[in-house]
Amino acid sequence: xxxxxxxxxxxxxxxxxxxxxxxxxxxxxxxxxxxxxxxxxxxxxxxxxxxxxxxxxxxxxxxxxxxxxxxxxxxxxxxxxxxxxxxxxxxxxxxxxxxxxxxxxxxxxxxxxxxxxxxxxxxxxxxxxxxxxxxxxxxxxxxxxxxxxxxxxxxxxxxxxxxxxxxxxxxxxxxxxxxxxxxxxxxxxxxxxxxxxxxxxxxxxxxxxxxxxxxxxxxxxxxxxxxxxxxxxxxxxxxxxxxxxxxxxxxxxx
Amino acid sequence: xxxxxxxxxxxxxxxxxxxxxxxxxxxxxxxxxxxxxxxxxxxxxxxxxxxxxxxxxxxxxxxxxxx
Numbered sequence: 035x036x037x038x039x040x041x042x043x044x045x046x047x048x049x050x051x052x053x054x055x056x057x058x059x060x061x062x063x064x065x066x067x068x069x070x071x072x073x074x075x076x077x078x079x080x081x082x083x084x085x086x087x088x089x090x091x092x093x094x095x096x097x098x099x100x101x102x103x104x105x106x107x108x109x110x111x112x113x114x115x116x117x118x119x120x121x122x123x124x125x126x127x128x129x130x131x132x133x134x135x136x137x138x139x140x141x142x143x144x145x146x147x148x149x150x151x152x153x154x155x156x157x158x159x160x161x162x163x164x165x166x167x168x169x170x171x172x173x174x175x176x177x178x179x180x181x182x183x184x185x186x187x188x189x190x191x192x193x194x195x196x197x198x199x200x201x202x203x204x205x206x207x208x209x210x211x212x213x214x215x216x217x218x219x220x221x222x223x224x225x226x227x228x229x230x231x232x233x234x235x236x237x238x239x240x241x242x243x244x245x246x247x248x249x250x251x252x253x254x255x256x257x258x259x260x261x262x263x264x265x266x267x268x269x270x271x272x273x274x275x276x277x278x279x280x281x282x283x284x285x286x287x288x
Numbered sequence: 289x290x291x292x293x294x295x296x297x298x299x300x301x302x303x304x305x306x307x308x309x310x311x312x313x314x315x316x317x318x319x320x321x322x323x324x325x326x327x328x329x330x331x332x333x334x335x336x337x338x339x340x341x342x343x344x345x346x347x348x349x350x351x352x353x354x355x
Contacts, residue, residue, distance in 0.1 A: 050355025060353075075354025078294045078347065079321060081314045090320050090351055103354055115329075119322045119349055122329045190355070217355075239355030 036235055038128070038212055039160040039181045041099060043070040046229070047259045048101065048214060050239020054248060057092050063242055063252035064093065073101045073130060073237065076116050090125075100126040101162065107133050110149035117154055129154060130184065130216075130237075131163040140190040144171050148178065155179045164216050167201040173208055182211050184237060187228060188218030191240045195224035199231055206232040222251075222258035229262025230270065292345045308336040310346060322349045 036043040049069040054060035064072065072093075080086055102120035104113035110133065117129040131150045135143025147163050148171070154161045155178060162182045163175050172183045185205050188194035195218060196202060206213045212234035219225050219238040228236050236259055245251035289300055291310070304313050307323050307330060315321070323330045323338075324347040330338055340346070 050353075052353035052355050054353065073355055074351040076322070076349055077352045079314075079319070079350045081294055081296065081298075081348060084314060085316045086319075088320060088350060089353060100351070102351060105354055118329050119324065120351070122322050122331055123320060123351070124332050125320070125351075237355070 036212060038162070041128075041160070043099070043235075044068075045070045045256070045259075046235040046263060047225075047256055048073060048216075048235055048237035049242065049252070050237065051089055052239050052243060054243045057087065057089055059248050060089060060243070061092050063248040064098075066249055067242070067252040067256050069256075070097075070099060071101050072098050073103055073239070074120075075103055075105050076120050077106075095125065099128065101128050101130050102126055103130040103132045103164070104150070105132045105134070107150075108135075108143070108146070109133070110146045110153060113146070113150040114153050114157070117150075117159060118157070121159065127158075128160040128162060128181075131161060141166055141186070144168065147171075148174060151175055151180050152178050162214065167198050167205065169201055169204045169208065172205040172213075176209060176211055180211065182214055182234070183209055184214045184216035186217035187215050187224065190217045192218050193220030193241060194218050195220050196227055196231075199227070202228070202233070203231050222254040225255050225258040226262035226265070229259055230265050232266050235259070289340070289342045291340060292343070294346075294348055305339060306336055307334070307338040307340060307346070310340060311335065311348070314348070320350060323347065324349070 036046050047069045048071045049067050050073045104116040107113035113133050133143045133146040134140050151161050151163045160181045164184045167185045187196040214235040215228035215233045216237035219241045225236045242248050242251045
């Protein structure tokens with residue numbers, strides 16, 4: 035069971051909702067993933083398209099907690115405004131602080147992320163900041179009162195997987211709040227690895243939505259997150275330089 | 289009455305009095321919509337009470353797919 039703030043979740047897989055081939059495929063992928071938390075962005079409506087469909091209308095909202103992000107914000111003030119807009123929907127009280135500081139790498143702006151986190155906590159939000167894998171920054175976000183820390187595995191949408199497992203493990207070991215590895219996951223192997231490192235959850239989007247078969251990949255990610263978590267709880271064996279026989283060395287009849 | 293809606297200067301008919309009327313004017317269905325009226329974010333239950341006036345700035349936003 036994953037606990038964030040006072041909320042509890044059965045699934046440790048957070049699923050993004052961007053860039054699926056169709057609502058039908060997306061709906062099936064979401065169901066198969068058994069996720070409890072769906073992320074969204076907040077955007078202006080197209081007022082010249084009067085009957086535009088929205089994915090939120092396709093799913094039973096009772097089954098999910100919504101985690102809006104502040105993507106598009108470049109400053110703390112913009113992120114706070116986006117979070118307040120999301121909350122005014124009456125559908126959510128969590129927010130993923132996402133303030134991009136570099137258009138090429140989409141890496142987060144640490145200073146603005148800290149400022150926005152502080153302000154949103156004052157406003158009573160459940161705050162999950164998306165951050166780089168900087169160990170000190172993660173600690174400072176927790177000290178501010180962030181309800182979870184969401185370090186990136188590698189740049190958003192890159193599918194490069196976990197490029198700095200050492201930093202992630204430092205962040206996980208020092209944290210007293212959940213650590214959700216967010217961004218850069220490319221394959222089930224990456225998700226399982228994050229969980230084996232001791233992450234409390236994984237947030238991914240493109241790895242499922244842009245795969246050849248998003249429904250199948252959603253199931254694979256669900257299983258990978260579960261397998262990785264079980265492996266972490268079971269405790270892996272230490273790595274050794276030389277072999278150790280697993281068959282008995284006594285009683286060999288040759 | 290003229291309103292600035294999502295960055296567009298638009299004439300709305302005379303039967304538009306409230307934010308709820310603005311939403312009904314632009315959308316056929318009942319969308320999940322969040323409204324900012326002259327810089328103030330509105331709770332949904334205030335949409336039918338909030339009166340609009342000539343020149344008001346209105347932002348209509350929604351949740352879209354994202355990670």
